[in-house]
Amino acid sequence: MKNLNLEYFRVVEPIDLMKMPTKVEVDIDDEKKEKKLNKVRNKMSELQDTMYAHNRYGVLICLQGMDTSGKDSLIREVFKEMNPRGVVVHSFKTPNSTELEHDYLWRHYIALPERGKFSVFNRTHYENVLVTRVHPEYILNENLPGIEKVEDIKEEFWEKRFDQMNNFEKHITENGTIVLKFFLHLSKEEQRERLLRRLEEGKHNWKFSPGDLKERDEWDDYQKFYQEAINKSSKAHAPWFVVPADDKELARYIVGKIILNEMEKYTDIKNPELEEEIKANIKLYIDKLS
Known part of the structure; x- marks a missing residue:
């Protein structure tokens, strides 16, 4: 575990998902993985308190993965020590009638984190270039100008x-939202089990x-479109991390540790200084309360 290089999971150049591991061999049992994750959770909780007081950044955690890749349990285990008022989880399913009356990013905009808080997207805006590419007929529900039938959806549309x-993502990061995106990379055999x-x-x-x-039958297409989406959208300001997901306990630790490491890079996140007048009168306030 000491030699687990977390930078290995960051996508900085085009990847080939077929060549990327879905499991990492480490000489540590599940109990020790849990202990290490617990240390990460406690540090994340402390950092969240400071971030809330600092009130300059929000954090958006994006989770994608095939069915059964462990997104729900990861959210439960990684964020369990944090103040629940400071972590809001959004699970984006098929757009409802209200959402379809807006552009496809609208429901994601309104779910962005407030300053000082975390938002977790369980399935994300990338569903709009994943499931819709496997099932392009879903695009017709958006009632877009010039799109009357599937044949109207050309390659330029996806670009x-x-x-x-x-x-x-560029816009929201420039306005104080820290974006971290995780693809839980599961093997087809592990999904079967x-x-x-x-x-x-x-x-x-x-x-x-x-x-x-039915979706499992589309496995190869999903892998192809995931690969393309990751390669086209992993940026320095909004990086993707491809995390081996066959081992749920290890995947949780990796995601938690990456979040903590990335957050610690923001050295300007500090508790605010008291006003000089309050500082000068602290002893007076203490005497009044004694």
Whole structure:
């Protein structure tokens, strides 16, 4: 674990997902992984308190991954020590009727974090260049000018979407939102085993949907489009991290540690100084309360 180089997971040049590992071998058991994650959680909680008092930055954590990649449990375990008022989780599913009356980024704009707080996107604005590329007919629901049928959706359409997303992230980072994006990289075999567990363990049956198998049939296309999305949108101001996800406990630690490391780079995040008048009268206030 000491030799786990977290920079390895940052995307700084084009990647080939097929060549990237879905599991990292480390000589440490799950109990020790949990202890290390707990240390990270406690430090994140302290940093959150300082960030809230500083009131200059918000933090946007974006999580993407195939079904069963562990997004929900990761959110629960990584952020469990933080003040729940300071962490808001948004799970973006199929757009509802109100959302479809706006442009596709609208629902993501209004879910951005307030200053001093974290927003976690469980599935993100990138769904608009992932699931919609596997199922381009979904775009027709947006009632866009000039798009009457699937054949109207040309390659230039997707290029514009990538430009819009990059501009969106550039805009919010320039206005105080720290953006960190994580792809939980799961193997197809591990997904198969996790889906089987959902079916075989009664308490997890509710998580299974026949639609999971339909989407699994599109595995290769999803991998292709994930790769393209990551390569086109990993920027210095809004980086992607590809995290091996076959080992859930290790993936949680890696994500938590990366978040902590990236946040610690913002050395200007400090508790605000008291006004000089208050400083000068602290003893007086203490005497009044004694």
